[in-house]
Amino acid sequence: MAQTDLLFDSPAASPRDVVPVVVPVALDHAYSYRVPRGVTVQPGTIVQVPLGTREVTGVVWDDEPGGETVGHNRLKPIAAVHDAPPLGETIRRFVDWVSRYYMMPRGMVLRMVLRSPEALEPEAPIRGVRLVGAPPERLTPARRRVLEALVDGLAWSRLGLAAQAGVSVSVVDGLIDCGTLETVELRAGRPADIPEPDYGRLALTDDQQAAAEDLTATVAEGGFKVVLIDGVTGSGKTEVYFEAIAAAVKAGRQALVLLPEIALTAEFTDRFAARFGAKPEEWHSDVSAKARARTWRGVATGEVRCVIGARSALFLPFRDLGLIVVDEEHDGAYKQDEGVVYHARDMAVVRGRLGGFPVVLASATPSIESRVNADQGRYRRLVLPSRVGGARLPEISAIDLRQKTLPRGRAIAPRLQTAIDEAIGRGEQALLFLNRRGYAPLTLCRSCGHRFECPNCSTWLVEHRFRGVLACHHCGHTERRPDACPSCGDLDSLTACGPGVERVAEEAAALFPEARRLVLSSDMPGGTKRLKDELGAIAKGEFDLVIGTQLVAKGHNFPKMTVVGVVDADLGLAHGDPRAAEKTFQLLQQVTGRAGRAGGEARGFLQTHAPDHPVMKAIIAGDRERFYTAEIDERRRAFMPPFSRLAAVIVSADEREPALAAARDLAGAIPPADAIRVLGPAEAPIAVMRGRHRLRFLVIAPRQADLQGYLAQWLQGRRWGKGGIKIQVDIDPQSFL
């Protein structure tokens, strides 16, 4: 017996008898499984393996040096091999890379790749019918029509046949029971549409043409490279990167386009179809499981050529990906901050590097970090400085609220009112933008000064007059708005302070009673369907005045819109967010960019208390370069070493965390730290404002939500918690530069 064992253990035995398999649970290391006789697997093969009491889908991984093994008597065999293409080398290295970078167990990252379990099952065939037997004894008119439809001798799907004959499916089923028809299995699903690179090629402007040629050359050449398309709103970036997609398709490779929001996919799909004569496959949480499974399979076999998707599409197992486009690359929605945290824009670049293909980042307002990467020569920057079709960028002016304060309770300045009136008078559209949902951000009692606060968070409750509630925009808590003050009991003493979009709508109704008005806010009922309809109605000119929040800033062309008024341009600047200036710049640029897309005189108004703020000055002067230069400079001063003082490094407490070693290295590398404490696996820098001093923290914590709490507690213990310390958190240090 011992002899046999020895023989079995000897290195002479085939190395493929035991393979490492990564399983989709929170484990970092691959587990070893025995390969049954007659079964062959290779790295990437998708298998079913027993794990504890259950069975899970795993992937055969690559042998790794020093990989732990286990006594062969404890080895379990692979239970089944899936009939799916193996995961390629690139995506396996990508999983490894993401898991190390974000300190997430490798199994958890793999789980994102395997998130369409249905994709591994063969798609259920469609039941079709064919004429085989004699006509039934009772030949009703309905049955006759069915038989007439079948004279071509072909097989039909049950539903298709019923529709063709104008009868219900039960008539068809009845004929099956009679033996007149026989069921046959039809191949399920339609084959994926193949985009044609030259289908609907558009005439490009000189700027677009130059950028497009640069891009197509880059794609045709292959190899990793990052290109930043930096084009003003309305400059036709999409048409330019369509040419990159065409080049990838021509080269026989696959292309992926990432969008920050699924609300934008419908419009994109239409434009794509007009350009390529075929729709791309969609990948996001609103796509049905069946459609997702089909896309997953098609992408793995290479049958699907183009995918448009949300950040999770980055983890699809493309067979031969040749291009990723990240549209609106500056958008914060590319950050995933629950579960496995990652930044899809950054990981797109990583996937391109691992796969050896180009990545295109596109934006009218590039993020600071992408712009710096371009300046430093790491990315190639293509600039589109002007709008297509001779349209001019809107003329922006400030309405200085310090000089002429508005009457109490008013939010729309007379100048803005006049501009809107004039636009409507000319048959054009106007937009009033306020990035604040609800009626009023604060409700207080005039008698006793009581303020309504959220019981869970330390934030004020926002009045939503339309719904009659007070809501916390942080945690979602809602309560009915009472008539009397809960503190002093006074009746009708509660006042709404500050404007929200509902209140601006109320004022607009008074100022422009004749105008056809539409209010758009993300908390309005009706969902994406209604939103899509309403955006379409605006584009068709069915409204004169749109009053909206963030929603109206993105995508969608409103050709008749010529006036945009920003009710409170300073709004985003007040927060302690290190990116406040950048985000405000991006938002104001996008919103004012809604105006004048189709030519004509267009104007934008910023109501502000800080017309001299660098952000306002850059927007008003239409000088993007000025903003980027100033902000990069400021960012360097604020966030690049040397810091005034590193107050602490907080790291993970659990000895078993794989993050520990990395955390220790980090802590050791950045002296002098006051304290070390270990919390968990995701890394984030924290800036703490203490008076005028910014103290810099490096924190390792499970997730962003935990950081504030941990740190606040820790600061209390250090007697620093008093005196209104502001804590700023950002989840992704790499994004800081």
Place this chain on the structure above:
DNA sequence: TAGATGCATAGG
């Protein structure tokens, strides 16, 4: 991560 296990508490 998910399921199994062990222990404490609540309820009939």
Place this chain on the structure above:
DNA sequence: CTATGCATCTAG
């Protein structure tokens, strides 16, 4: 005695 909740452990 069972039901339920919570913390802890473990998987090849």
